[in-house]
Amino acid sequence: MSNSSSSSNELFGYVAEFSSATDLYHAAEKVRDAGFRRWDVHTPYPVHGMDHAMGLGKSWLSALVLCGGVTGSLTALALQFFTQVSLYPTVVQDKPTNLFTIPAFFPVTFELTILFSAFATLIGLFALIMLPRWNHPLFNSPLFSKFSNDGFLLVIEARDPKFKREKTKELLSEIGAGKIEEVTY
Amino acid sequence: MAGLKDGDDYRDGERFKIPALLQLLCLGVGGGGTLLFFILRFAMPEKAGAMGYSWLFAVIFFLSLAVGGLFWTMLHHASNSGWGTVVRRLMENLASLIPFMLVLGLPLLVSFFGFRDALWEWFPKREKALHHAEEAAKSEMPAYVAERKAAVEKAAAAVEAAKKELAEVTSPSPGHRVHLERKIAELQKKADVLAKEDLSEEGAMATLTDKHFLHEAALLFKKRGYLNETFWWIRQIFYFVVLAGIAFLLRGWSLKQDRDGDPKWFRWMRRWSCGLLLFFATAWTFLVFDWLMGLDYSWFSTMWGVYLFAGAALNSMGFLIILLTLLRKAGYLKNVVTMEHYHLMGKLMHAFVIFWAYIAFSQFFLIWYANITEETKFFLTRNTGFWNTYTIAFLVIGHFFVPFVALLLRSVKKLPHVISLIAGWNLLMHAFDLYWIIIPERGPSLTAESGHVAITIPGAWVFDILAFVSVGGLFGFFLLRQLASASLFPCRDPRLDESLNVVN
Numbered sequence: 001m002s003n004s005s006s007s008s009n010e011l012f013g014y015v016a017e018f019s020s021a022t023d024l025y026h027a028a029e030k031v032r033d034a035g036f037r038r039w040d041v042h043t044p045y046p047v048h049g050m051d052h053a054m055g056l057g058k059s060w061l062s063a064l065v066l067c068g069g070v071t072g073s074l075t076a077l078a079l080q081f082f083t084q085v086s087l088y089p090t091v092v093q094d095k096p097t098n099l100f101t102i103p104a105f106f107p108v109t110f111e112l113t114i115l116f117s118a119f120a121t122l123i124g125l126f127a128l129i130m131l132p133r134w135n136h137p138l139f140n141s142p143l144f145s146k147f148s149n150d151g152f153l154l155v156i157e158a159r160d161p162k163f164k165r166e167k168t169k170e171l172l173s174e175i176g177a178g179k180i181e182e183v184t185y
Numbered sequence: 186m187a188g189l190k191d192g193d194d195y196r197d198g199e200r201f202k203i204p205a206l207l208q209l210l211c212l213g214v215g216g217g218g219t220l221l222f223f224i225l226r227f228a229m230p231e232k233a234g235a236m237g238y239s240w241l242f243a244v245i246f247f248l249s250l251a252v253g254g255l256f257w258t259m260l261h262h263a264s265n266s267g268w269g270t271v272v273r274r275l276m277e278n279l280a281s282l283i284p285f286m287l288v289l290g291l292p293l294l295v296s297f298f299g300f301r302d303a304l305w306e307w308f309p310k311r312e313k314a315l316h317h318a319e320e321a322a323k324s325e326m327p328a329y330v331a332e333r334k335a336a337v338e339k340a341a342a343a344v345e346a347a348k349k350e351l352a353e354v355t356s357p358s359p360g361h362r363v364h365l366e367r368k369i370a371e372l373q374k375k376a377d378v379l380a381k382e383d384l385s386e387e388g389a390m391a392t393l394t395d396k397h398f399l400h401e402a403a404l405l406f407k408k409r410g411y412l413n414e415t416f417w418w419i420r421q422i423f424y425f426v427v428l429a430g431i432a433f434l435l436r437g438w439s440l441k442q443d444r445d446g447d448p449k450w451f452r453w454m455r456r457w458s459c460g461l462l463l464f465f466a467t468a469w470t471f472l473v474f475d476w477l478m479g480l481d482y483s484w485f486s487t488m489w490g491v492y493l494f495a496g497a498a499l500n501s502m503g504f505l506i507i508l509l510t511l512l513r514k515a516g517y518l519k520n521v522v523t524m525e526h527y528h529l530m531g532k533l534m535h536a537f538v539i540f541w542a543y544i545a546f547s548q549f550f551l552i553w554y555a556n557i558t559e560e561t562k563f564f565l566t567r568n569t570g571f572w573n574t575y576t577i578a579f580l581v582i583g584h585f586f587v588p589f590v591a592l593l594l595r596s597v598k599k600l601p602h603v604i605s606l607i608a609g610w611n612l613l614m615h616a617f618d619l620y621w622i623i624i625p626e627r628g629p630s631l632t633a634e635s636g637h638v639a640i641t642i643p644g645a646w647v648f649d650i651l652a653f654v655s656v657g658g659l660f661g662f663f664l665l666r667q668l669a670s671a672s673l674f675p676c677r678d679p680r681l682d683e684s685l686n687v688v689n
Contacts, residue, residue, distance in 0.1 A: 066593070104554070
């Protein structure tokens, strides 16, 4: 990773600490209204309604899962129909080998639908959150480590088009941030 | 318009005022229809059998909705849920209709109306077989007793003879003695067994009746421990006490909490629900065994109980969604129920669409694959004639695929009118499901003795619709009264605040 060298002091963004989940929630609403796009919050536990406060849209993950599921169903049906109906008609227990063999194929279809959906969920999730990766600039911040303990943190990244070095810092203190830390690459 | 507005006090809840016209309509349709149905029953006694199936179909449909309401109430308590407190009273009200529906089912259970013997053939068949067996036993008894007594005497004589033989042998070898002693013991054993038989009049009658009963109707004889009238009535009382009792208890505690706000009731409901779920499951499982699986006593499926449970839970949730939408349309619960609740209820409905399909398919699949004659009977009947098309159109596509795909989208679950429409569709499919369970038995059962077995009874569908509308009208009437008898949501429940602000 070219930009992870510690010698470069290019700004990654700001980490701001808030005193409670409620404060963070309201701060998130304000950052959302200010029009920022490249930002996130980090809390020790899930905060109900935070997605709404952050103005997050619906995740694409469910669409990926649907694609995975449909692929699974079609794969299973194609595999079974092709091998056991068209290629080599297999008569089991005097059951027909035509469209009405389908009940026999349901368990496999069901399982493959679940399996492919699960794969799509896992792989899709990793792709969407860009994991795995070796490191993240946020780990350079001592304040950030509080997120898994008692910190309610809001991070605004410098690559956000609305980001201005001074103004954004002012905005964060205005909306009630306690400690604000600059994070560099 | 009634209903809470912003800033209103929630502590006293929200009262429902029955729309007078609607109440009158429900009572008119329900009461009038029921009256007409029973007048027709006595005007056309030859149709009594066919009408029994219609009444069973109507009663079990609305009973299943009420039982589903009880399930959701209990599940809500047992799982210590917070999301649905605002809609819990609707579930409780739905559950409180169980006793009314069971009373409406009473005409099916007594032989007076001629429904019982037409629905559950094991009643008349068992009676007939038992009667024949008793007749045969009576005529055979004197000869039998004499024969058995002679056999007992003969066996005793054989023992005596053997003993005498031993006594008469002078200085037997040890081997010979042992041989003779063994012979005596064996004969003695035989004689004891024979002597044990009760050869009094009652004893001989019982033995002979059993023998002839087995010969006349082997299946009914083997199942006599379960399929007999005494145990039948014990079970019916059990169902009533358990289902109506739990509904009464849980709603009662919930109403008490409305009045005094004591969290003790909340804890009681939670604590009792867990254990009572066991009784609930037993009662509903065996109720549908008796009422629905018993339509053909020679058929059985271990998945029957859970199959009917899945349908009840699914459609009860659908009914709650529709009820909620109608109430909100009339101006109630506006500030209490949010789209989040709709979303949650929609998700539960979706889950149960899948659960129902899973159970229904599993039941079919195992029977289809195993292909054992006594099991395939059920599906064979339902694959004959137009029932085949019916199964695929309404159960496979209508009951599963359509709602499954429709409910996949999240946005659909947050639109009250759209989700109510899907819930309405589900209810329609539930009616088709129960129709499919009950009605295919009607033709073959009623015409079995005529020699020419018919798939359907022509014209009987009129009674099906009449019964459905009548019971539905009464169901609506009782529901309106229950809704109005208390606040529309548990207004002093400790979990109310959590439920009001639920986000998912």
